[in-house]
Amino acid sequence: MPRLIKGNVIVDNEWQLIPADLSGDLPQGKLLVPLAKWLELKDAPVEGQTLAPWIDSEEEVEPVAAELLSAPLIAVHFPTFMDGRGFSTARLLRERFGYQGELRAVGYVIQDQLFFLKRCGFDAFDLREGTDLEAALASLNDFTVTYQAATDNPEPLFRKR
Amino acid sequence: MYQYDTIDRQLVQQRVDQFRDQTRRFLDGEITDQEFLPLRLQNGLYIQRLAPMLRIAVPYGMLSSRQVRKLGHIARTYDKGYAHFTTRQNIQLNWPNLEEVPDILAELAEVEMHAIQTSGNCIRNVTSDEFAGIAPDEIEDPRPWCEIIRQWSTFHPEFAFLPRKFKIAVSGSQQDRAAIQVHDIGLQIVKNADGETGFCVYVGGGLGRTPIVGSIICEFLPWQHLLTYLEAILRVYNRYGRRDNKFKARIKIIVKAWTAEVFAQKVEEEWQHLKDNPTTLTLAEVERNKQFFTRPAYKAVDVAAVDNAVAQHARENVAFSKWLQRNVREHSVAGYAAVTLSLKPTGVAPGDVTADQLDAIADLADKYSFAEVRSTHSQNLVLGDVEKSRLFELWQEAKALGFATPNIGTLTDLICCPGGDFCSLANAKSIPVAEAIQRRFDDLDYLYDLGDLTLNISGCMNACGHHHVGNIGILGVDKKGEEFYQIQLGGSSSRDSHLGAVLGPSFYQDEVVDVIDKILQVFVEQRQGDEQFIDTFQRVGMDLFKERVYAKAH
Structure with missing residues (x-):
């Protein structure tokens, strides 16, 4: 089974990512499905399937925030690691809408983004295939000090200086 | 200026460690080129035409003499003995080795400097006014x-x-x-x-x-x-x-x-x-x-006596009086002045300084200006707090060091990007054009008659040389693999910014200086009183300039 970083440890990834263009029936198991699909299917559960949404970088969360709060986990998709919209999406989910569940970064995510992702409220990181997860773990703590407030720390440094 | 505390120091040190690890992983093949690109860019490291280029942050242009000395040491030790001040108040090294960049960053961290976010798709170095804190027209220190x-x-x-x-x-x-x-x-x-x-x-x-x-x-x-x-x-x-x-x-x-x-x-x-x-x-x-950013320990001065002494020197020495006129500015504190050290002598790429010159600048700052220097967006340096009574002494030293070219704010104080000689984005060279202009217009009396006039050169439309906001702007363009230069007129970046308009079809490199000459002729003919170029241009419009420049030779 593929592995991912969750919290500060490496665990099995039980969730299968269903791409936006999948045709035909969904498989059994724990499935991350596109947001629109999840909204369509979430109130009609199928035996043997657990569904959670993944949100693409250009999708807005505001209109569906109330529904999202009930999701067992939310994944935010990074089509490329240069696309930083997911950082804002995460902060909105955590800080504006108070989402408390697992928030997972998926897609093209690299080790050197882990610290920033964590600060924006992600707590699970499904890194690009081939990443050395043991080495990547260390990047969660690239910095021990920060200037500005973010999801991980609502008080900016200047309020404690 | 700002002093780091243990937290600031820790942060910069952790960045050095992080970048050292990233560089090692890149050199070991653990990170792809594509993934290393934004990581190195966020640390100011470009891969240029000839070698990597490292851009070092100079936050809002403030430098201590200790930092300037360190920059000299770095330029000497890790580069070819010179560095380049940019139009965003930063400083660039053009020839560092990638393998040594983490060591350079470690050296910078020792003097509270870094290269964080000097490039890449992120929030860049914040820039400001080189006369912040000392300008008579200041509302508040930015x-x-x-x-x-x-x-x-x-x-x-x-x-x-x-x-x-x-x-x-x-x-x-x-x-x-x-x-x-x-x-x-x-x-x-x-x-x-x-x-x-x-x-x-x-x-x-x-x-x-x-x-x-x-x-x-x-x-x-x-x-x-x-x-x-x-x-x-x-x-x-x-x-x-x-x-x-x-x-x-x-x-x-x-x-x-x-x-x-x-x-x-x-x-x-x-x-x-x-x-x-x-x-x-x-x-x-x-x-x-x-x-x-409190005021340094200014001395109480007998202003009248000092002004008299300066005026006396100026009467006796024409070169000094020219320098006073162009390179010395009023200060908000009586008895003090702000002095611009020109990095635009003819024949040197605008903004370039050698390692030895950096050391000399640090010495001047220690001796004359409370150990601080400011970099300007027009690629010069400023000693912000010079006692007027010591201006003559400073001028003599600056002159010997090559920093006293009395051309600040004139045509030859031009802004220029590194251009095709260094930059891989450039369509055309910009430094030779700058030098040709400086050589042609070397008559100081003529330059002073022309008055305040900005001439900005960019080697491509990325506009690092800010050509759109030069009173005269020159843009390098590529036409079927050949280097051409487009001229724009009427730009300005002071209050009520204006963007220049294109004069017409572009020129070969060897035509540019003659075109500038014709533009200046039209200005001199049309000028009313002491009008500045930009005011004359706004009054008379583009057509007269266009007619003269594109007139058929008879």
């Missing part, structure tokens, strides 16, 4: 606010992968010397009727392929809300800025597409969620930053 913004933007976790680069400039004076209207965000310090500090906020200005003057989206933002409001702008931009085309990705494109009113509305909506949160600035934090 530097404490620049430092507050610097800290807020440093490793901001949400805004490290923006659609494109993002530049913020702050002006605290009546006259805008920071070109705030051609920045992604321009902040003008203003006071309300009760004397409280606030910011007039411009967004969406910029040069590059699509030059646009910024629009005001907030007339008076009370200071407490500075960071939450910036955060709202950045969040709107991060979410909605275009990412499909890098040439359409700057904030100006979305401000233009939505209109400034709609953009302002969107920011306001976002800000309502952030307003008054803990990122709201406190008086204590503002005071903490202000204490780093």
Whole structure:
């Protein structure tokens, strides 16, 4: 089974990512499905399937925030690691809408983004295939000090200086 | 100037460690070229035409003599013995080895410097007025606010992968010397009727392929809300800025597409969620930053006596009087002056300094200006706090060192990007054009008669040489593999920024100087009294210039 970083440890990834263009029936198991699909299917559960949404970088969360709060986990998709919209999406989910569940970064995510992702409220990181997860773990703590407030720390440094 | 505490020091040190590890992983093949690219860019490291280029941050242009000496040491040890001041007040090394960059960063950290966010799609070094804190027309010193913004933007976790680069400039004076209207965000310090500090906020200005003057989206933002409001702008931009085309990705494109009113509305909506949160600035934090920018121990001076002595020297020495006229500015404190060291002697690429010159500059700063130097967006250096009684002595030293070319603000004090000699983006060379202009117009009396005149050269439409806002702008263009130069007239970056208009078809490199000569002839003929070039141009318009330049030879 593929592995991912969750919290500060490496665990099995039980969730299968269903791409936006999948045709035909969904498989059994724990499935991350596109947001629109999840909204369509979430109130009609199928035996043997657990569904959670993944949100693409250009999708807005505001209109569906109330529904999202009930999701067992939310994944935010990074089509490329240069696309930083997911950082804002995460902060909105955590800080504006108070989402408390697992928030997972998926897609093209690299080790050197882990610290920033964590600060924006992600707590699970499904890194690009081939990443050395043991080495990547260390990047969660690239910095021990920060200037500005973010999801991980609502008080900016200047309020404690 | 700002002094690091243990936290600032820790942060910069951890960055050095992080980049050392990233470089090692890249050299070991663990990170791809494509993935290393943004990592090295966020540390100011480009791979250029001939070698890597490392851009070092000089926050809002302030340098201590200790830092300047360290830069000299680095240029000597890790480079070919020189460095280059940029149009954004930073300094660049053109020949470092990639393997040694982590060591350079470690050396910089020793003197509270870094290369963080000097490149890449993130919030760049905040720029300001080189006469901050000493200008007679100052409303309030912008530097404490620049430092507050610097800290807020440093490793901001949400805004490290923006659609494109993002530049913020702050002006605290009546006259805008920071070109705030051609920045992604321009902040003008203003006071309300009760004397409280606030910011007039411009967004969406910029040069590059699509030059646009910024629009005001907030007339008076009370200071407490500075960071939450910036955060709202950045969040709107991060979410909605275009990412499909890098040439359409700057904030100006979305401000233009939505209109400034709609953009302002969107920011306001976002800000309502952030307003008054803990990122709201406190008086204590503002005071903490202000204490780093207090006035040095100025001496009480007999102003009349000093002025007499200076005037006496000026009468006896024409060269000194020319230097006084162009390179020395009024200071807000009586008996003191701000002196610009010209980095534009003819024959040297504008902004270039050798390692030995950096050492000499540090010595001058120690001796004459409370151990501080400022870099300017026009690629010169300023000694901000010089006793007038020592101007003659300083002039003699600066002259011997090659920093006293009395051309500040004149045609030959031109702004110029590194161009095709160094930069892999350039369409054309810019340094030889600069030098040809300096050689042709070397008559100081003529230059002084022409008065204040900005000439800016960019080697490509990325506009690092700010050609759109030069009174005369020169742009290198590529036509079927050949280097050509387009001339623009009428640009300005001081208050009421204007973008220049294109004169007409472009020229070969060897034609440019003659064209400039013709433009200047028209100016001299049409000028009324002591009018500046820009005023004459605005009065008479483009046609006269066009007719003269493109007239058929008989």
